[in-house]
Amino acid sequence: MSVIAAEKNISQDVATWITRNVQPSPIVRSMTDQAFSDFTRLGLPLHKTEEFKYTPITRLLEKNFNFSLDTATSELDPSRFFIKGMEANVLVFINGFFSAKHSSISSSEITILSLREALVKKPELISEHFAKYADHKTDALAAWNTASWSDGTFIHVPDNKIIEKPVLLYHINDTTNGQIIAITRNLFIVGKNSEVTVLEKFDSAGQASCFSNLVTECAVAENAGLNFYSIQNDSANHYNLKEIHQADNSRVNTFTFTLDGKLVRNNLHLVLDGEAIESHMYGLYLLKGDTLADNHTAVDHKKPNSFSNELYKGIMDENSKGVFNGKIYVRPNAQKTNAFQANKNILLTNSSTVNTKPQLEIWADDVKCSHGCTAGQLDEEALFYLQSRGIQKETARAMMLYAFAAELLQNIKQPVIREYLDKIIRARFNKEF
């Protein structure tokens, strides 16, 4: 009883916070109003909500944040968080706000703007796409985001452009001067026959509490391609929703790396609204300490002849918790769909846990769908085999954990990104071989 009362109060606190930080632009005004009323109607997800069964995000917000405070300022130099050796368009967001002086945009054939700038410079594209994909009607956190985002990234790739330089988005939260609630919003529009690579990276500094709520909407047109990397390796709390809509013959590869954090919830939704689409969803979560990482993915096959493939792998150490929920929808006319899903987990301690749930809803009858999930410890027989060749047990463990994790990296085509992640994974397992 008291729990429900508390959850109500926290939702009211957040609603008040939203009205203080509401997105004022008249161009998106109707969406903002709608989202705000959706939020007040929905409230934050209750503890018993099925979708948040293992992930007490509301309790986290209630316990750790004071919603009467404003987001703190920062004088941080963000360059130490940059991935070196990569020619790219760079956008930096500090505590949810665009930092022009740390950003550099050099590709001229595409439009890359902060979302606030885009409201002014590209109002027609905003009106056409903004808040058309992410669901603020049933998702309170998405509604919160839609109503009160501070800034974000707008990318428009016109038709027939292959963009070689990736777009790097650094989301840096500095809690040195107090708690941070960073609400950011992205909109990516990829035109026909075009292709672009986006990498977002999350970092944080300081000891105070940080909550980041990022919603990204992507519209990928006919025969277009999107590679979307997400690297989260900081100690903050995250809600990260990606809503990707794909048209005929489009190709999307998503990579979601969760390497640290307190409570991390990644929602990835792919809507395959066309034929001959190819979608790959890769995820890796390497957890330790008290980190809770929850990956909820959904792929919605709306039309025939498309292919989706999902591989998420996790290693849970110490007291960490992993959660995976993978939904596959195959609509009645989506015949000849191929959809594959796998989730593999290794638990390194008795106090680590994983909850994994495949959820397939198939209404078409001529489809190929498969799913599988595993959770277990390191293969003792394999460890013994390596030891019996003179390899120290710790090294043998490291070799096997590295091999398990590095399988994901094979699918990364950009060498700098692959090397960067490889280095992180090696360091994590003290791989000295």
Next chain:
Amino acid sequence: MLTIKNLQAKIGDKQILNGINLNVKPGEVHAIMGPNGSGKSTLASVLAGREEYEVTQGDVEFLGKNLLELSPEDRAREGVFLAFQYPVEIPGVSTVNFMKTALNQIRKHRGQEALDAVSFLSLMKEKMKLVEIDQSLLNRALNEGFSGGEKKRNEIFQMAMLEPKLSILDETDSGLDIDALRIVANGVNKLRSKNNATIVVTHYQRLLDYIIPDFVHVLYKGKIVKSGGKELALELEAKGYDWIKDEVAVA
């Protein structure tokens, strides 16, 4: 080199080895034969340090050291090599990297410098010829998707690379066709020297046509019940194991 005295071991509540005595000197090849369930593979596993087995009594001395006190990796570093009956598939670990790690950890233990990439590759090329193993196989993940014969050849390749003092071949002939058997045996024979010893654990005499043993021991109910020269293996092949069982029963 290896002295086993009254070795007794169990797995769970099941006693498997009931007092093994065996003495192996450098240059010798010993064959351990016996019917299924007699404890042959257990003996091999206990010597290599597999943790599921609990040694309840007895001693094993290897080159002056108490072998039973050493971890599996230290046994390997001291020169014990077990060729597995069922080599393990390890996805994601490349055979080449694995071999390099193993060899360099063993070299470090022996006080030798780590091999650089060039010397390692030339050593590998030389040893590959011995077991007629192809480079493309070694570029793949360790044993992953290998055929039965390829796995066994890979075991002997690893043995050649690590140059053990005592090699234990656990049912290396199982699942091999006659050509693979010849290649594997040929590899083992080329590695034989007056300084190292081999224990061949096998159910059938077939392998011993190619790897000629100096001694043959028959294991039954966890004990060596009969020892002899290579002719004992032929006798077993002709008569089966029943007469041994009868002899034990009478005794």
